[in-house]
Amino acid sequence: MIYKKILMCKPKHFDVIHKNLNIHMKMLKNVNLNKSLNQWNNLTNIFKNNGVNVEYIKSEVNLVDMVFTANGALIYKDKALISKFNAEPRMKESLAHYKYFTHNQYNTYKMITDFEGAGDGLFSHSKKHLWLGYGFRSNQDSKNEIKDIINDNTLNIHSLKLIQQEWYHLDTCFCPFGDNYLILYEKAFDKESLKKIYDVYDYDKCISVSYEDAINFTCNSVCIIDNNQNIILIGHKYSDEFKSKIKNIGYNFIECNMSEFLLSGGSVKCSVLDIDKVNI
Numbered sequence: 459m460i461y462k463k464i465l466m467c468k469p470k471h472f473d474v475i476h477k478n479l480n481i482h483m484k485m486l487k488n489v490n491l492n493k494s495l496n497q498w499n500n501l502t503n504i505f506k507n508n509g510v511n512v513e514y515i516k517s518e519v520n521l522v523d524m525v526f527t528a529n530g531a532l533i534y535k536d537k538a539l540i541s542k543f544n545a546e547p548r549m550k551e552s553l554a555h556y557k558y559f560t561h562n563q564y565n566t567y568k569m570i571t572d573f574e575g576a577g578d579g580l581f582s583h584s585k586k587h588l589w590l591g592y593g594f595r596s597n598q599d600s601k602n603e604i605k606d607i608i609n610d611n612t613l614n615i616h617s618l619k620l621i622q623q624e625w626y627h628l629d630t631c632f633c634p635f636g637d638n639y640l641i642l643y644e645k646a647f648d649k650e651s652l653k654k655i656y657d658v659y660d661y662d663k664c665i666s667v668s669y670e671d672a673i674n675f676t677c678n679s680v681c682i683i684d685n686n687q688n689i690i691l692i693g694h695k696y697s698d699e700f701k702s703k704i705k706n707i708g709y710n711f712i713e714c715n716m717s718e719f720l721l722s723g724g725s726v727k728c729s730v731l732d733i734d735k736v737n738i
Contacts, residue, residue: 459681460636460682461510461682462683464510464511464733465530467515489718493718510682518550523547523548523722524554526724527729527730528729529543529548531555540556540567540569542573552568571602577595582634583658588608589632592618601615601617619648621646629677630678633676635689635709639664640655643677665700665704676696678725689709692712693713
């Protein structure tokens with residue numbers, strides 16, 4: 459998955475005020491708003507300086523997690539599947555995303571089943587496969603509703619069960635990137651889900667990360683093509699072991715400090731939503 463057109467939301471009202479909404483939200487440290495703004499601006503500039511088309515949705519008062527636009531919807535061609543949030547403090551975000559995508563001429567659908575957008579829905583193989591996470595925020599039955607809305611027999615849809623609460627969204631432990639490569643944290647999945655993954659991905663195209671990388675949200679990275687047509691992986695922080703693996707397959711990387719957002723259990727990928735209507 460390579461990001462070319464994305465939606466972001468300025469962290470104007472970002473904060474961690476809902477203790478244990480996920481296990482990362484311990485509220486042991488206050489969010490430094492100025493620092494979070496600087497970190498978000500740095501990430502935004504990386505995208506813009508490398509030719510990524512960045513659009514914005516307005517941050518709304520009291521919706522402190524709107525900065526994590528990945529959770530607002532799932533986009534497939536011209537269809538926008540608007541999330542039905544399982545997390546009560548985030549439920550009002552759905553209306554903001556519905557208005558945005560309707561205004562921008564997407565065919566917009568409100569999910570009936572609990573499903574938290576591109577946080578639990580990730581494409582791979584030139585958007586020929588869609589991977590859906592469930593177990594914490596999204597309902598397993600959302601697969602049926604998504605299949606009916608998308609209505610495309612060429613798309614292979616897979617459900618993956620998440621079993622570790624630190625990795626409560628699929629995009630925290632599963633990262634398709636580049637030419638059908640995958641970064642994953644194996645312990646976040648049950649055995650049946652791992653079999654599904656390895657039935658599609660070649661082992662030599664998979665980078666299984668350590669706990670150190672997983673807890674630093676290495677799997678919450680995004681992939682872009684820079685101005686020199688190099689494939690670049692962007693994430694919060696990578697271990698030397700992981701950096702070596704990325705270099706060995708011929709890819710580059712950029713570390714972008716997202717420490718303030720990790721206080722809320724989010725990082726780079728959580729902060730962007732692919733809104734490209736082009737299928738590949």
